Amino acid sequence: MANYLENIRPKISITQYRIALRVLIETFKGIKQAGIVNIFIIGTMAAILMIFGAIFRTSMSLSSLVNELGNVLEVSVYLKSSADPNQAAEQARQLSHVKRVKIIAKENSWENMRKDMQLPNIKNPLPDTLHVRVDSQKNIKSVADNLSKQSYVEDIRYAKDISEKIRVISDISHTATVIVLGIVGFLTMFIINNTIQLVIQSRKKEIEIMRLMGVSNWFIRLPYILQGSLYGMMATIIAIIPLSFLQGYIMQVHRFLGIPNSENSYWAMIFLLFVLSMIFGALGSLLSIKNKLKT
Amino acid sequence: MINLRGVNKKYRNTYALKNVNLDIQKGEFVFLVGSSGAGKSTLMKLLYREELPTSGNVYVSGVDVSKLPDNKVPYLRRNMGIIFQDYKLLEKQTIYDNVAFVIRALGVSSREVDNRVKSALKIVNLAHKMKSKPNELSGGEQQRVGIARAIVNGPSLLIADEPTGNLDPQTSLEIMEILDKINSRGITVLISTHDHAMVNHFRKRVITLEAGQVIKDVQAGTYG
Numbered sequence A: 001m002a003n004y005l006e007n008i009r010p011k012i013s014i015t016q017y018r019i020a021l022r023v024l025i026e027t028f029k030g031i032k033q034a035g036i037v038n039i040f041i042i043g044t045m046a047a048i049l050m051i052f053g054a055i056f057r058t059s060m061s062l063s064s065l066v067n068e069l070g071n072v073l074e075v076s077v078y079l080k081s082s083a084d085p086n087q088a089a090e091q092a093r094q095l096s097h098v099k100r101v102k103i104i105a106k107e108n109s110w111e112n113m114r115k116d117m118q119l120p121n122i123k124n125p126l127p128d129t130l131h132v133r134v135d136s137q138k139n140i141k142s143v144a145d146n147l148s149k150q151s152y153v154e155d156i157r158y159a160k161d162i163s164e165k166i167r168v169i170s171d172i173s174h175t176a177t178v179i180v181l182g183i184v185g186f187l188t189m190f191i192i193n194n195t196i197q198l199v200i201q202s203r204k205k206e207i208e209i210m211r212l213m214g215v216s217n218w219f220i221r222l223p224y225i226l227q228g229s230l231y232g233m234m235a236t237i238i239a240i241i242p243l244s245f246l247q248g249y250i251m252q253v254h255r256f257l258g259i260p261n262s263e264n265s266y267w268a269m270i271f272l273l274f275v276l277s278m279i280f281g282a283l284g285s286l287l288s289i290k291n292k293l294k295t
Numbered sequence B: 001m002i003n004l005r006g007v008n009k010k011y012r013n014t015y016a017l018k019n020v021n022l023d024i025q026k027g028e029f030v031f032l033v034g035s036s037g038a039g040k041s042t043l044m045k046l047l048y049r050e051e052l053p054t055s056g057n058v059y060v061s062g063v064d065v066s067k068l069p070d071n072k073v074p075y076l077r078r079n080m081g082i083i084f085q086d087y088k089l090l091e092k093q094t095i096y097d098n099v100a101f102v103i104r105a106l107g108v109s110s111r112e113v114d115n116r117v118k119s120a121l122k123i124v125n126l127a128h129k130m131k132s133k134p135n136e137l138s139g140g141e142q143q144r145v146g147i148a149r150a151i152v153n154g155p156s157l158l159i160a161d162e163p164t165g166n167l168d169p170q171t172s173l174e175i176m177e178i179l180d181k182i183n184s185r186g187i188t189v190l191i192s193t194h195d196h197a198m199v200n201h202f203r204k205r206v207i208t209l210e211a212g213q214v215i216k217d218v219q220a221g222t223y224g
């Protein structure tokens, strides 16, 4: 008895290993005890995670689409037929934020077009064109405005409109991701918290006895925390199945649009799902432990 | 082994213990008696740190239990055996598991667990019932499981709060004899009881509480 405080010193590792094993056994006992409820919890969580994963993954693709379009820093300038392309190009080069100007002679454009399409043998209706390269996305509008004021310019065109629209969609989907993330976190914690509270309630006497017999608090608690994160883990594994179909579909769209595909986004999503669900699961358990167990 | 110094315990406005001073030496066998509400359970709860004194000091093996931080409490309890009037067994688990779970949680190897559980069950004469569940046992047998669980980790102090409160005289005597046998191995035993006949039969030290105060403390005493 006199030496009971000596037990506080760290134990040897084989003992720790056995304790860890015991904690795992206790965890699985808890899961087994939950019975049919397990299916409900994991199913519900899987559905929530799947929705979150889908939104997250789509949002990532929209981001890369916006980036890709944002990289199109070119303004097409259609010249008046009276203008001299070389002179116009020289003047365009003087404008600020213009990096490079390339002349596309109307003969070349016409040839290209005829290669692609069946066209009647008419007189070339196309104007001479300048491809004006702007130094960065944020200056593209001012350069475009500037160009359209020039006397030699008939019309201009650049990717601004579509890029803006997709940017808006992308912003919305980012916001949605954050909101859904909040909901996922809340629901996960809510579900796990309630489940673990029930489990603790049904094992109240057992826990009390363990406490009185000198079983450590963390030994009593750890199984519940593990149970919470195991639910998260299993729900993620199930959610991955439909999400991998979505991934396949998104990859097709990427290929179709010629936007670099993002294998990494997929793994990032899976990693995020595992981490989030397991952390929120553990937090849900912690919450019920705080409510139901005294120290 | 146990030293109480000026211990007061107040629940809201009632004093459960009033200025209690007490010393129990290693290896003693002590009966704690007194009418209902006298403070027996409260005194025991202070020893295993289920309650804290309102004032005063409670020493167990020289350590002031009232100053022990919460996270050290399990270490205190592992070195004492606690026995309850209502046995406090895990209904769904076998007798063997009921005795084993505490030392399993301490990381004792399965073989060592097996040795210790079987020898503890042998001491209480229940080795043959280890595969049964608590509800298949009589009250006396259940309390013997409680005793086996209390001694399985080799404590130096045994605290029993009315261990025979739910048992008939014959069974009570068996339980007391087991506790006496354990005491003869050098383990300090503190038992609270209302059982006059028992106290008179064993002729041990008797501490009498009344309204939270020690009013009598005699060696080889009788009840009352």
Ligand SMILES: Nc1ncnc2c1ncn2[C@@H]1O[C@H](COP(=O)(O)OP(=O)(O)OP(=O)(O)O)[C@@H](O)[C@H]1O
Residues within 6 Å of the ligand: B011, B012, B014, B015, B016, B034, B035, B036, B037, B038, B039, B040, B041, B042, B043
């Ligand atoms: N948790 C509590 N809250 C408030 N009062 C309490 C609490 N526990 C005990 N008491 C009071 O403290 C006094 C002593 O109680 P205690 O349980 O120690 O008595 P006891 O001697 O064990 O009685 P019994 O022989 O009936 O078990 C009683 O007046 C009781 O009502």
Ligand SMILES: [Mg+2]
Residues within 6 Å of the ligand: B040, B041, B042, B161
């Ligand atoms: Mg009592």
